[in-house]
Amino acid sequence: MTVLLGYVPSALGEAALRAVVEQARFRDEPVLVVNTSRGDAYADPRFAQESDLARVVRELTAEGIPHAIRQLMRGRDAAEEITEIVEAEEISLVVIGSRHRR
Numbered sequence: 001m002t003v004l005l006g007y008v009p010s011a012l013g014e015a016a017l018r019a020v021v022e023q024a025r026f027r028d029e030p031v032l033v034v035n036t037s038r039g040d041a042y043a044d045p046r047f048a049q050e051s052d053l054a055r056v057v058r059e060l061t062a063e064g065i066p067h068a069i070r071q072l073m074r075g076r077d078a079a080e081e082i083t084e085i086v087e088a089e090e091i092s093l094v095v096i097g098s099r100h101r102r
Contacts, residue, residue, distance in 0.1 A: 001027070002030050002031065002089065003027060003030070004032045004091045006034055007033050007097050008097045009052040012097050012098055014097075016095050030066035031065055032085070033053070033067060034081065034082060036073070037072075039074070056069070070085075
């Protein structure tokens with residue numbers, strides 16, 4: 001099983017990263033970090049830059065947590081992307097670093 005982190009480069013994303021570290025340790029499971037963008041805007045603050053993802057990798061590595069990074073830009077909502085991954089893979093828990101805004 002794997003713990004999935006829906007990561008965005010924000011304060012909420014950093015809080016979710018801290019939570020996923022705790023959960024991965026508790027469950028003794030690796031982490032799959034997922035960052036997505038629909039790709040329909042010139043700039044998307046939710047789409048992590050290389051430096052953002054490098055920092056996430058450093059943190060997970062320093063904590064000794066096996067991990068993988070998946071960054072997707074396929075014209076779909078983050079919820080659709082995460083749902084597809086959960087249905088296709090063995091995901092025990094989803095931690096989201098964002099909230100829906102209307």
